[in-house]
Amino acid sequence: EAGVAQSPRYKIIEKRQSVAFWCNPISGHATLYWYQQILGQGPKLLIQFQNNGVVDDSQLPKDRFSAERLKGVDSTLKIQPAKLEDSAVYLCASSLEGPNQPQHFGDGTRLSIL
Amino acid sequence: AQSVAQPEDQVNVAEGNPLTVKCTYSVSGNPYLFWYVQYPNRGLQFLLKYITGDNLVKGSYGFEAEFNKSQTSFHLKKPSALVSDSALYFCAVMGVNTGGFKTIFGAGTRLFVKA
Numbered sequence: 001e002a003g004v005a006q007s008p009r010y011k012i013i014e015k016r017q018s019v020a021f022w023c024n025p026i027s028g029h030a031t032l033y034w035y036q037q038i039l040g041q042g043p044k045l046l047i048q049f050q051n052n053g054v055v056d057d058s059q060l061p062k063d064r065f066s067a068e069r070l071k072g073v074d075s076t077l078k079i080q081p082a083k084l085e086d087s088a089v090y091l092c093a094s095s096l097e098g099p100n101q102p103q104h105f106g107d108g109t110r111l112s113i114l
Numbered sequence: 115a116q117s118v119a120q121p122e123d124q125v126n127v128a129e130g131n132p133l134t135v136k137c138t139y140s141v142s143g144n145p146y147l148f149w150y151v152q153y154p155n156r157g158l159q160f161l162l163k164y165i166t167g168d169n170l171v172k173g174s175y176g177f178e179a180e181f182n183k184s185q186t187s188f189h190l191k192k193p194s195a196l197v198s199d200s201a202l203y204f205c206a207v208m209g210v211n212t213g214g215f216k217t218i219f220g221a222g223t224r225l226f227v228k229a
Contacts, residue, residue, distance in 0.1 A: 004157070033217070042118075042204055042219035043158070056216055091157055099146050099208045099215035100165045105157030 001026060006092050006106035014114050018080035021109045025073070025094030031055075032069055033103060034077050035091040043091055049075065050097070079111075087113045116141040116209040120220035127195045128228050135190040135223045137205030146208040146215070147188040149179055151201050152222075158204060164188060175199070195227045 005024040013019050025032050030051050035043035046065065047057040051072040060067070064083070069075040079086055089110050093103040117140045127133045139145055146165055150158040162173025169181045179190045190203060205220040 040221075042221045044219075045217060048216075093157070100163065102148060102160035102163055103150075103158075103217070104160070105150075107155070107157045110155075 004092055004094055004104050004106035006090075006109055008109055009107065010110050010112075012112045012114065013082055015084055016081040018078065019082055019111065020079075021077045021090050021092075021111075023075045023077070023092030023106060025075070025092070026104055028096070029094035029104070030072070030097045031095045031101070032075050033093040033095075034067055034075070035093065037089045037091055037108070039088070046077070082111075082113050084113050087111060116207055116216070116218050118205050118207050118218050118220040120203075120205055120223045122223050123221075124224045124226060126226045126228065129197050130194050133192050133195045133199070133225065133227070135203050135205075135225060137188045137190065137220060139186055139188060139205070139207045141207050141209035143210050145188075147179075147181065148206040148208070148217075149173065149177070149188075149190050150204045150206060150219075152204065153201050161190070161203075195225075197227050197229050200225055200227045 007022050032049040034046045037043045046060045047067045048055045049069040052069045067077045089108040091108045093105045095101040095103045119138045148163045149161040152158045161177050164171050164181045172178045177192050202222050204222050208215050208217045
């Protein structure tokens with residue numbers, strides 16, 4: 001099966017600019033996750049979708065971050081405006097529905113803020 | 115609140131020797147526990163999970179993990195390490211949270227296997 005696709009792989013922007021990331025999950029996976037992984041740390045959940053509804057966005061900085069999953073398939077994560085501390089790898093993952101299902105990760109987008 | 119601790123930043127082991135990567139957790143109710151591996155510039159890959167049943171679970175690439183409820187631990191093990199096992203390993207717990215289940219990842223343990 002095709003894996004989770006993410007683009008772009010790398011992005012360099014200046015602070016206060018905006019940026020968007022795209023994720024295409026594995027076909028049939030109802031649950032989609034966006035994580036932020038800062039160098040040397042474990043992934044931190046930003047937002048979790050179940051189909052096209054938000055299940056958990058408690059750690060999403062909503063003043064600058066937004067995410068959507070229209071039609072319950074692809075998803076985009078946006079940052080506007082970016083801050084220096086947003087430099088990180090943004091990982092998308094998908095899974096079948098249920099807490100016992102493993103997550104399948106894309107290779108991420110490495111974001112550098114200048 | 116649920117949490118995951120990986121007490122070792124790095125584990126060093128010689129090729130052919132057994133390896134253990136430690137993980138302890140805190141969660142309300144029954145835990146769903148996972149191990150993932152991450153290679154450089156790649157996303158995380160699922161290794162194994164504990165949901166219920168036998169305390170020793172087997173996973174990919176010869177890895178296994180032992181669930182210990184009394185010690186709230188879920189240590190990752192392999193009888194004979196390979197140089198290619200060198201990578202970053204993450205323990206994760208999924209527990210009940212307001213609105214559903216939430217995944218928490220540990221900070222990761224870097225495994226270095228020396229030839």
